[in-house]
Every structure is written in C-alpha cells, then in structure tokens.
Amino acid sequence: KQEVTQIPAALSVPEGENLVLNCSFTDSAIYNLQWFRQDPGKGLTSLLLIQSSQREQTSGRLNASLDKSSGRSTLYIAASQPGDSATYLCAVSAVGGATNKLIFGTGTLLAVQP
C-alpha cells in the first residue's frame, strides 16, 4: 500500500529565505507526482506536476525534483514571501486502471514571517 510522508510537518521561516519541503513515498511505481498548495479551509491549487519520466519541474520561484527510484521529491521555494504561507501537499498518482487516484501526504504547514 502506497504511503506518502512529508517532512517537516510545520516550518516557520523569515521572509526572503530559501526553503525545501520534502516528500517521500513507499512505492516507486508512480505515474506522476503533484505538489499542491492549500490555504486554510480552501481548495487545492496545483503548483507543479512531475511525470515519472522527469527529474524536475520549475515554475517561477518554485522548483520540484523527483527521484523515483529512492521514492523522494523535494519542493524548493526561493526567496520566500509572507504570501507563500499555506499548507503544501504532495500527492502521487498510482499506475494502473483507467483513472489514477492521488494519494496525498499529510502536508507541511509553512509560515513565512514578514
């Protein structure tokens, strides 16, 4: 059974700092991995999608890497801003079937202090 873990569970950093969020998964047979952002009580905003054949994806100040063989992904946020404060979730998409359900990690709660 696929299990997704995120470390740390919570992180507080001063504005301007670069930071790394970690995601690990137990079964390397994944189709892709998505990073999401969730504001309190709100929906999920997709940040980056990495296909299993890719090593990394970049969007603005965000860079996500994937090492499928070791079951790890990282989300790098450069020059953090208070507006980045949110919960960050990674989710892996399992191989097989006509649809690929996402299995989510427990998230990292990020607070960027002004």
Place this chain on the structure above:
Amino acid sequence: AAGVIQSPRHLIKEKRETATLKCYPIPRHDTVYWYQQGPGQDPQFLISFYEKMQSDKGSIPDRFSAQQFSDYHSELNMSSLELGDSALYFCASSLQASWEQYFGPGTRLTVT
C-alpha cells in the same frame, strides 16, 4: 480559463439526512474524482469515473453513491449522514491523456 465547479459550496445537514453534492468538470475533461478531507487530515480518495463509467473506488462508505452523467458532470449522493461525514469534499477533473488533476473549491459539509 474555466475551472472545476462544485455546488453547493456549503451545506448543513442533520444526522440521518441525505445530501447531494454536484461537480462540473473543466470542459472536455473526461475523468472525475471525488476526495474527502476531514478536519486536519489530508484528502482521501473516494471514487472516480472515466467516460461516465465508475473506474476506481477508495474508502467510500456504502451509504455514499456517485455517478457521472452524459454531460460529464458528477453527483455524490450521501445518505444516513453521520457526524463523522462532516468534511470538505473535493471534486477534481482531468483528461485521461494527461492525468493532471484540477481541483474544485470544495463543498464544506457540516452534519449536526
């Protein structure tokens, strides 16, 4: 760009009542997923549909049922509601070819 639409956004029901949640996927998306997110928890997969056929099932109670209609919108029907059903219910849609899932804003269900 059009996004996933969910209605209602908020719903308050009493125990043992029935609720119906609706999801309208992004135009031309052929796949719909339902997820449940309890307070302080990560989203859990409930059920998915591809081309109007049920494709995969997660930890969805027997009291819940869902379907995808000819216009690709989907409805999640929840009966005999329990306090533990209080959660955010997300719908996501995707194109089977790309697999990237786009989430709606969610329906917050409160069971009293």
